Amino acid sequence: MKKLLSLALCAVLLHMNAAALPAMGELTAKSAALYDASGQMLYEMNAEESLQPASVTKIMTLLLAMEALDRGEVQLDTMVTGSAHAASMGGTQIWLKEGEQLPFDEMLKAIAVGSANDCAVAVAEHLCGSEEAFVQKMNERAKELGCTSTTFVNANGLDADGQKTLTSARDLALISAELLRHPKILDYTTIWMDTIRNGEFSLANTNKMLRSYNGLVGLKTGYISEAGFCISAVAERDGMTLIATVMGAPTKEDRTADATALLDYGFANFAPYTPDLSAALTPLRVRMGQKETVTLEAGEIQPVVVAKEEASNVTTETHLPDAVDAPIEAGQELGSVTVKSGDKTLLTIPLAAAEAVDRLRFGDVYQSFLRAALMKQAG
Structure with a gap:
């Protein structure tokens, strides 16, 4: 990464x-x-x-x-x-x-x-x-x-x-x-x-x-x-x-x-500008995974140098899907953040999976269905 x-x-x-x-x-x-x-x-x-x-x-x-x-x-x-x-x-x-x-x-x-x-x-x-x-x-x-x-x-x-x-x-x-x-x-x-x-x-x-x-x-x-x-x-x-x-x-x-x-x-x-990626690094939903979400990482972020007159116009845009399908490998690129000044792109930062997420097996799906059915009966 x-x-x-x-x-x-x-x-x-x-x-x-x-x-x-x-x-x-x-x-x-x-x-x-x-x-x-x-x-x-x-x-x-x-x-x-x-x-x-x-x-x-x-x-x-x-x-x-x-x-x-x-x-x-x-x-x-x-x-x-x-x-x-x-x-x-x-x-x-x-x-x-x-x-x-x-x-x-x-x-x-x-x-x-x-x-x-x-x-x-x-x-x-x-x-x-x-x-x-x-x-x-x-x-x-x-x-x-x-x-x-x-x-x-x-x-x-x-x-x-x-x-x-x-x-x-x-x-x-x-x-x-x-x-x-x-x-x-x-x-x-x-x-x-x-x-x-x-x-x-x-x-x-x-x-x-x-x-x-x-x-x-x-x-x-x-x-x-x-x-x-x-x-x-x-x-x-x-x-x-x-x-x-x-x-x-x-x-x-x-x-x-x-x-x-x-x-x-x-x-x-x-002047140096360090983008704030906190909003972009929220866990991403995983479909058919052994975990419901995957943690994102961007590695060490180094400041990008921008003209001082443009610093107030710098914004970040996050590009991520609503969810991703398992399996997911650690380090797999899942999206990106674009740092922009107005309509001009200054920097593109890849976002990757911080961990691996395996796909659900048939037995995992069956056990999940069984637990849900038992909980419904108990209720």
């Missing part, structure tokens, strides 16, 4: 009255997008153009790492060994030596906080045996998430033998939203300064917006000369988590200004 609800939430399209919202101010970046944590688009500017993301690539590396961690394929104290290939990376790094071992926890910290290119490759090799195999998994995962403008060529976003990682502001927002489904990642992306190697190597977060924007919790910055300044900036405020992706900003200051403008726009013009 939770899977059904998750799919429904991911499929939400925000139907906004564009004229009712103020216009976004001018941005300096080549492309930008504003999404909420469920993957719901709130604003886009040239958001499907394929551009180089530089080190923002590492949000996919971190996503695959967190998924492996959640599956138990690796532990935080698992030792990861640096290869000659990992140690050869240029750019931002921790100067990993060939044969050096660090805990998976410190590798994640070095990637998320210090944007370490060498550690990104070491983690990729540890999880998949080679960086090439890991990159294949990166591209497969991107397709699964609905990314249409993304091709990864390595685990860190550096140019590689003339090949370039390409993605879009929209795709980065979708990957960021998926990464946020792993709350553990915020233990790393919110670190301002820390150390690894028993305190011998210092890390300072490349995302300076952590100290300049209220509610910022990550996720990743990026820069190479050809890509310009990029960022996936995530902030939590007012019961909402918003994702601002900026690609190809001319300067670091422009990147910060654009991300700030996007997040400010989101918090100023949108």
Whole structure:
């Protein structure tokens, strides 16, 4: 049931009255997008153009790492060994030596906080045996998430033998939203300064917006000369988590200004709305069942983000039959609730059976008839 609800939430399209919202101010970046944590688009500017993301690539590396961690394929104290290939990376790094071992926890910290290119490759090799195999998994995962403008060529976003990682502001927002489904990642992306190697190597977060924007919790910055300044900036405020992706900003200051403008726009013009399903979850009558009613469930309900000017117009419509025939399986979808703003559908939530109800057997019907007859005689 939770899977059904998750799919429904991911499929939400925000139907906004564009004229009712103020216009976004001018941005300096080549492309930008504003999404909420469920993957719901709130604003886009040239958001499907394929551009180089530089080190923002590492949000996919971190996503695959967190998924492996959640599956138990690796532990935080698992030792990861640096290869000659990992140690050869240029750019931002921790100067990993060939044969050096660090805990998976410190590798994640070095990637998320210090944007370490060498550690990104070491983690990729540890999880998949080679960086090439890991990159294949990166591209497969991107397709699964609905990314249409993304091709990864390595685990860190550096140019590689003339090949370039390409993605879009929209795709980065979708990957960021998926990464946020792993709350553990915020233990790393919110670190301002820390150390690894028993305190011998210092890390300072490349995302300076952590100290300049209220509610910022990550996720990743990026820069190479050809890509310009990029960022996936995530902030939590007012019961909402918003994702601002900026690609190809001319300067670091422009990147910060654009991300700030996007997040400010989101918090100023949108609000979370949690539908009240109490009326829809009353027991549903069952025909020819061993129980007279079946309990309904909708799983965990996550707020949907709506334009503030539309919040007062949001209503819910319940779609259920008067009764259902047994047998009924637990988790069987029996109806739905539609969340609407005026005549526009914002969200459809499936309602399912919380329990199984078997069909009456012949003997059950006979005993029921006999009891009814005896009660009538006694009366």
